[in-house]
Amino acid sequence: DMLRMVQAHRQNLYFVGIKPAVLKVLEGLGVLDHIGPEQRYDLRLDALRHADQGNKFSPTDELSGVQPT
Numbered sequence: 705d706m707l708r709m710v711q712a713h714r715q716n717l718y719f720v721g722i723k724p725a726v727l728k729v730l731e732g733l734g735v736l737d738h739i740g741p742e743q744r745y746d747l748r749l750d751a752l753r754h755a756d757q758g759n760k761f762s763p764t765d766e767l768s769g770v771q772p773t
Contacts, residue, residue: 707738718751719744 710717719739722730730736745751
């Protein structure tokens, strides 16, 4: 449910350090079908770096009314 809510609000959700047993459960529930490889990281620092790249704010965003996240 949380993943659907995040996607509905056009936000990003990153998964870090998913253990093999948890992967099995998520796969069994069909959740992995909705999680792209760009959302899964072994290390928190890698996820934070990716999130930082996705949150860059450009001057054209200001003109369009987009606010930084």
